[in-house]
Amino acid sequence: MKNVNILLVEGEPIFGADLKEQLQEMGYQVTGPFSEGERAITSLGESMPDLIVMDIQLTxxxxxxxTARRILEKYKIPVIYLTSSADTDTFLKAKHTAPAAFMSKPFRTRDLKYTIELAIANQERWCKFNKQNQRNEQNFLLSDRLFIRTKDRMERIFFDEILWVEAEDYYCRVITKENSILLTQNLGKLSEVLENRPEFIRVHRSFIVNLKHVEQIRELSIHIGVKQIPISKSSREELMSRLKRI
Incomplete structure (x- = not known):
């Protein structure tokens, strides 16, 4: 494991000194302790921590x-909160900053050690996942089109050309202005491909529509050209939230 640097921010000087010693015995490098959030933030210019152990009550x-909120506006660093006031209001306030953990004082050294190890492992997984997604986005250069497999070939379709997609037994059919193409996969699989594109919405268990081509909306259906497509009750609210209305 690499050398992990922990920023320690602790409002009680005696407890902070003891906690620093415990963290160093665990093998971590420690910056601090600081009893004031302002000083802790200033220290970031000298050394960037891998994790922050933050007391909620500071001087x-x-x-x-x-303090954590101001840091997290600029940096993605996991925060472990420590507090001697584990009341509901304090917890809810801390929860809004999405901490890695929330620990009540007093706590066992072993519990803190495990919490730190989990926070660091989760952060490493997040960084790895984020880098992989960035590589995938860089590799996917033709983001305006989709190549779909038919029985004997791969066929290009621009996303903007798709009017709707409908289920057909165990397959699905993509409808454009010019073509009707049967895909050898079900609607659920294609839905996973289209879910990150806001113009597409699954309005019924058997239909996905391209909102750019919707011409008319009724209580239980929408119209694209002469095609009437049913809307499920559960999808109607989401559909209406994506449309600009007057």
Missing amino acids: GEWDGVE
Whole structure:
């Protein structure tokens, strides 16, 4: 494991000194402890931590949650909150900053050690996943089109050309202005491909539509050209939320 640097922000100086010693015994490098959030943020210019252990009760103008919020506006660093006031209001306030963990004082050294290890492991997985997604996006250069497999070939379709897609037994059919193409996969599989494109919505268990081509909306159906497509009750609210209305 690489050398992990922990930023320690602790409002109680004696407890902070003892906690720093415990963290160093676990094998971590420690910056701090700082009892004020302002000083902790200033330290980021000298050394960027891999993880922050943050007491919620600090001595400066900001408490731990406000300090963490300001840090997280600029940096993606996991935060473990420590607090001697584990009331509901404190927890809900801390929850809004999406911390890696929330620990009540007093706690066992072993529990803190496990919590830190989990937070670091989750952060490493997130970074790896994010890098993989970036590589995938870079590799997928032709983002305006889709190549679909028919029985004997791969055929190009521009996303904007798709009017709707409908289920057909165990397959599905893609409808454009010029063509009707049967795909050798079900509607659920194609839905996974289209889910990140906001113009497409599954309005019924048997239909996905391209909102760019919707001409008319009724209570239980929509119209694309002369085609009337049913809308399920569960999909209608989402459909209406995506449309600009007057």
